[in-house]
Amino acid sequence: MQRLQAQIEFLLTCDQLKSVTRQNRLHDGSRPENSAEHSWHLALMALTLSEYAPDDTDIVQVVRLLITHDLVEIYAGDAYIESSVELQAAQTRKEQAAAEQLFALVPSDQSEEFHELWNEFEARQTLEAKFARELDALAPAMLTWGDGGQGRTDWGPPTAVYLAMKRRTMRHPVFLALFGGW
Amino acid sequence: MQRLQAQIEFLLTCDQLKSVTRQNRLHDGSRPENSAEHSWHLALMALTLSEYAPDDTDIVQVVRLLITHDLVEIYAGDAYIESSVELQAAQTRKEQAAAEQLFALVPSDQSEEFHELWNEFEARQTLEAKFARELDALAPAMLTWGDGGQGRTDWGPPTAVYLAMKRRTMRHPVFLALFGGW
Numbered sequence: 070m071q072r073l074q075a076q077i078e079f080l081l082t083c084d085q086l087k088s089v090t091r092q093n094r095l096h097d098g099s100r101p102e103n104s105a106e107h108s109w110h111l112a113l114m115a116l117t118l119s120e121y122a123p124d125d126t127d128i129v130q131v132v133r134l135l136i137t138h139d140l141v142e143i144y145a146g147d148a149y150i151e152s153s154v155e156l157q158a159a160q161t162r163k164e165q166a167a168a169e170q171l172f173a174l175v176p177s178d179q180s181e182e183f184h185e186l187w188n189e190f191e192a193r194q195t196l197e198a199k200f201a202r203e204l205d206a207l208a209p210a211m212l213t214w215g216d217g218g219q220g221r222t223d224w225g226p227p228t229a230v231y232l233a234m235k236r237r238t239m240r241h242p243v244f245l246a247l248f249g250g251w
Numbered sequence: 252m253q254r255l256q257a258q259i260e261f262l263l264t265c266d267q268l269k270s271v272t273r274q275n276r277l278h279d280g281s282r283p284e285n286s287a288e289h290s291w292h293l294a295l296m297a298l299t300l301s302e303y304a305p306d307d308t309d310i311v312q313v314v315r316l317l318i319t320h321d322l323v324e325i326y327a328g329d330a331y332i333e334s335s336v337e338l339q340a341a342q343t344r345k346e347q348a349a350a351e352q353l354f355a356l357v358p359s360d361q362s363e364e365f366h367e368l369w370n371e372f373e374a375r376q377t378l379e380a381k382f383a384r385e386l387d388a389l390a391p392a393m394l395t396w397g398d399g400g401q402g403r404t405d406w407g408p409p410t411a412v413y414l415a416m417k418r419r420t421m422r423h424p425v426f427l428a429l430f431g432g433w
């Protein structure tokens with residue numbers, strides 16, 4: 070029962086991801102998106118857009134990465150996408166400490182698994198991490214500028230600047246072509 | 252490009268699940284939970300609690316079911332858990348119509364896959380659907396009564412009644428034992 074209690078405590082702590090707000094809004098513009106519902110949307114995107122992943126991409130692993138990739142934000146917050154090198158380094162340290170703290174809540178065998186998933190996403194080396202990141206960049210662009218989107222953020226840069234920033238992080242020719250129409 | 256456009260339209264429609272509110276609140280009591288973040292939490296629960304699934308349960312399929320199981324609420328709304336037989340039948344018809352409408356947005360091969368996932372969850376026959384439903388019942392109970400939970404809902408029945416309703420839908424001895432402590 071102690072093992073289960075630890076897992077439940079971890080899951081209850083993870084509930085806080087529903088209160089971490091992101092820099093984009095819902096598609097209807099009604100409110101800022103939170104990181105938990107964003108993670109769900111990404112998992113659904115992975116299932117729906119799997120045919121655009123390179124051959125040999127393990128989509129199940131992409132889904133695992135996407136479900137867990139933002140968990141560290143519970144302690145570290147959502148990072149501003151365009152910040153100085155020093156701020157980025159500070160954010161990386163903050164996220165590493167957050168991962169230590171959060172993944173210490175589960176039994177050690179699982180702790181290792183969660184660390185591995187998060188490290189894989191962060192390292193951007195595997196096919197799966199790369200595809201997961203393409204979806205992660207596509208999602209806010211799609212919500213903000215896709216047909217019916219409100220095309221606005223709450224935090225400063227004009228639409229064109231934000232779109233250019235998102236585009237810069239993308240490599241997938243098919244997804245990049247979408248940006249042409251937005 | 253037409254295929255991708257259809258898939259993007261589907262994903263943008265699915266964004267509305269973030270605005271469907273449920274009958275329980277976040278663990279900190281701050282606001283009602285929405286069905287999109289709930290679906291994410293369930294997927295994370297499946298990854299974290301997979302060891303409690305019966306042997307031969309395909310956890311990946313459980314995750315697929317959980318990511319998609321509430322999508323019909325976009326058109327049909329979240330159902331009240333304790334309603335009359337007539338109301339339940341009307342809700343079932345509403346959800347079937349919602350599935351037709353929503354899954355018509357994607358190309359027909361994918362439409363079939365989404366229908367299959369939703370039908371499997373609804374039918375409660377496979378190991379995967381049964382385990383997915385255990386998690387779906389555990390989640391609001393854990394949020395409401397787990398350590399630190401606010402133990403309240405906004406919609407009427409006293410705590411003990413709600414807990415008894417949730418407990419009635421559960422079969423898993425390990426998860427049921429948790430209820431003893433709440």
Ligand SMILES: [Ca+2]
Binds near residue numbers: 107138139205
């Ligand atoms: Ca993200």
